[in-house]
Amino acid sequence: MKQVEYKVRLVDNLFDTVDLPIDSDLKECLGVGARRLIVIDDTVERIYGEQLRSFCLRNDIAAKIVPVAANETVKRWDSVVDVLDAMDEFGIDRRREPVIAVGGGVLTDVVGFAASIFRRGTPYIRVPTTLIGLVDAGVGVKTGINYQLGKNRLGTYAPATMTLLDRMFLRTLPDRHISNGLAEILKMALIKSEELFVLLESSGRDVRLDQFQGSTPNLDEAARSIIADSIHLMLEELQPNLWEADLERCVDYGHTFSPTIEMHTLPALLHGEAVCIDMALTTAIALLRGYVTPSEADRIYAVMATLGLPLWNDVLTQPGILEQALAETVRHRDGRQRLPLPVGIGRHRFVNDVTAGELQAGVHHLQTAARGIAAVAAG
């Protein structure tokens, strides 16, 4: 089996650091006393560019900073070419000059993909600046870009040498993107940790409104726990199965119908929003099978709403769309559904026998439940 090593480190206020610790991995990765190509999401550059430049100056990093537009609609081959051009122009030395990617999941995926194919593999460092980046895109080993209607259809397995997770970037992230990241955190809670679910139930709303900044000691503790637990749970699942040889992956929860939902509604729904709709639908299916009780389903739907996430989109009623999504998933999962369904809260099981009739019954149940939640929120 191929061995890989990659480091994920939690840091606070990275760009405010005056002197990076001598001899640390950090110093070497970030290129103290050397030069680095830094590819940065152009929105992040507008907000943090000045801080980044002065960070490089103070720490003796000769940086070439290249801003690149990054959002789901440009997560395509053209953006990869822009990054390849920047690497080529910089004259990257692939033995000692890792590319540094600063931005959300789109930017780190695009740079990771470009780095992984440039000279058959150039190292890269990730500095995620969104919640999805911190808890999901930044901790895995996959890179990907969209192709035709296929979400992440082109991609590679290419772990970043190091990923630096700094939640302070979240203070400028739009609310909707905070909720977007919370969807992936909720996913981990639903399939693996009732404890994390209870934490989201009690503090999720306040931590969301506080943008994970920890404005009070209680909020700080909750924000740190939510991020740390979710990363820990994610790494625990990913590590034994990095190359996805085992196709029964519980982290695929919420990702059976969501790729189709997301690509058919682009740009109306964000990734995490589509994932949440998938989780709401599969909760309904689990409820109808008796795996989840009505009161557990109500708690799950309520937490989704307090995290600012949608449970419903009309695309679910488009004829044949869910059957098509399931067929697509079966193709990717070597001929079987291998569909993770929640069992209670914090546990799951895989099933292979979901029928078209069951999908429709789930949609019907969810539509009623979502109307109920919306009425409560409005009233």
Ligand SMILES: NC(=O)c1ccc[n+]([C@@H]2O[C@H](COP(=O)([O-])OP(=O)(O)OC[C@H]3O[C@@H](n4cnc5c(N)ncnc54)[C@H](O)[C@@H]3O)[C@@H](O)[C@H]2O)c1
């Ligand atoms: N490789 C993986 O394992 C993996 C895992 C999960 C998700 N992903 C991918 O991640 C992508 C979603 O990532 P995302 O949610 O980070 O989206 P994103 O990269 O599009 O970022 C969201 C928006 O926030 C802006 N932004 C980024 N940081 C900011 C900050 N600190 N302040 C203000 N604005 C900021 C961006 O410019 C963008 O407009 C999807 O394409 C998904 O496929 C990959």
